[in-house]
Amino acid sequence: MIARRPTPFGRWGSLSRSRAGGWHNAEYLPQIAAYVDAITNLRYPAERVLFELPSAAPQLGLAIVADESNVVILGEAKRDPRALERYVRTC
Numbered sequence: 544m545i546a547r548r549p550t551p552f553g554r555w556g557s558l559s560r561s562r563a564g565g566w567h568n569a570e571y572l573p574q575i576a577a578y579v580d581a582i583t584n585l586r587y588p589a590e591r592v593l594f595e596l597p598s599a600a601p602q603l604g605l606a607i608v609a610d611e612s613n614v615v616i617l618g619e620a621k622r623d624p625r626a627l628e629r630y631v632r633t634c
Contacts, residue, residue: 569622574604577618581607 578594581587593606600606605618621627 570604570620573620574618577605577620581605581616 574594578592581592582589587607591608593608594604596603596606601617603617603619605616606614607616609615619627619630621630
């Protein structure tokens with residue numbers, strides 16, 4: 544289970560809504576899969592696997608923190624691979 548943290552507008556969700564309608568956040572499925580895999584298969588402690596980092600950090604989909612409190616894995620998924628390439632170039 545994802546430790547869901549509150550946001551100013553509610554909780555993280557796989558659906559987005561606007562006046563124009565709703566849509567599925569395509570990035571969430573692979574990010575959630577990586578989150579679950581890191582905990583269940585790779586055996587990282589759940590409290591060290593962060594999902595959807597806040598705006599105070601690089602807004603990536605996943606981060607895994609080591610015993611020494613340093614980030615050892617970062618993950619991000621984008622609907623369009625070109626968006627990920629642009630993101631990497633700007634970091």
